[in-house]
Amino acid sequence: MARRPPLTVAERETIYYGKLNGKRLQDLADELPCSLGCARKWWRVGRDHGLDGLRCPKRKRSQTGVLSHFDPLVAEQALYWKRQHPKRGPTRILVDMEKDPALDGLALPKRTALADFFRQACPELLQQHQPRPIKPPPARHVHELWQVDGKEAIRLADGTIATVFEVREPVACVCLGAIAHAVQTAKAWRKLDLREAQADLRQVFTEFGLPVGLQTDREKVYGRPPTEAFPTLFTLWLVGLGIHHYFGRPNQATDQAHVEREHRTLFNWIERPQPLANLQELQVELDEARRMHNYVLPSDAGDCHGRPPVKVHPEVLQPLRPYHPSAEPDLFSLDRIDCFLAKFTWSYKVSEVGQFNILKRTYSVGTAHAGERVDVHFDPQDRHFVFSEAETGITIKRCPAQGLDIATITGLDVPPTLSSELIQLSFPCPGV
Secondary structure: OOOOOOOOHHHHHHHHHHHHOOOOHHHHHHHOOOOHHHHHHHHHHHHHHHHHHHHOOOOOOOOOOOOOOOOHHHHHHHHHHHHHOOOOOHHHHHHHHHHOHHHOOOOOOOHHHHHHHHHHHOHHHOOOOOOOOOOOOOOOOOOOEEEEEEEEEEEOOOOOEEEEEEEEEOOOOEEEEEEEEEOEOOOOEOOOOHHHHHHHHHHHHHHHOOOOEEEEOOOOOOOOOOOOOOOOHHHHHHHHOOOEEEEOOOOOHHHHHHHHHHHHHHHHHHOOOOOOOOHHHHHHHHHHHHHHHHHHOOEOOOOOOOEOHHHHOHHHHOOOOOOOHHHHHHHOOHHHHHHHHOOOEEEEEOOOOOEEEEOOEEEEOOHHHOOOEEEEEEEOOOOEEEEEEOOOOOEEEEEEOOOOOHHHHHOOOOOOOOOOOOOOOOOOOOOO
């Protein structure tokens, strides 16, 4: 059946006036002839828009968008306030809009609709939220994951202020190390530095071997995960030894629960009515407390059930990977570090003079990029940093990586003849 041509203006008016005079739409459709739906459509157009609607059927398409059902001034002022205060969220912007005299008497959207509008109309003004840090994995086997932390601001009778560097084996519930340092300064006291942390861990490594992983908080000396910031020398040192560095989440002391509880256990034992005399006496007391809690005293921690931890887990005394300070240059590998760094990309903001710092080394990309963000990744083939524009990905420059040599990372006097050849080590996994 041939398709009927569109209704003329006269035919549309026939439907409109016919319905006004009481005729049925079906009868009007039969007279023209056209479909009932067509007759109904033009009756509604005439009813809603009058004769002008029948004569000019191509009406303007209605506005679309999140705030399309509101007065156009609402969207205009919402953008105005968001551009004035880009860090304010939709809830705070609504307060501004409610006080805005230009919007007096107009209906305003809900917070959720305003948030959707900002995502659609001005995504560049929205703050980019970083993914939430991941909780460190629980340790399942002895020497799989040690916890490290410092007990700080311990005041001794001779005026010394001390920090105790502690290492805990969570599965065996054993205190692996508690080493005291004098940290007082002319004004107050300081944090432990990289070389002190390395020296303390070398003592623990010598007695118990190298662990599979080691967990710390986010103190400056330890840094942050490589997905958030360029790794510190401490992290790179662990990587070079084949140790995975885990981080507790910000403001989540429970991620370090085992070593935090160890602080209390040791210092309850050595507590005296008067402060200990000096650093030497503190270390003697710590050594005795560690021996007693590991080998003698009953413990309810973990699966000890009232027995000394070492008697329950004698395997803690068997290193997974034996270590001695003299053998560290052979155990350490730059290849591990290079493979590790090649996995990540870091973003830096270029200063007004065209520079930024990585591991306290200054790199320049020129003042043409001042104020811009530059992406940095590591090329393990030639051990160069590659700098590229964050927005376009276009490479700006390649520079040799500074401060990533064995001597700088380990702090050891390493003969220059040593290469970065990877030493094959075994990683036995208990229980497998």
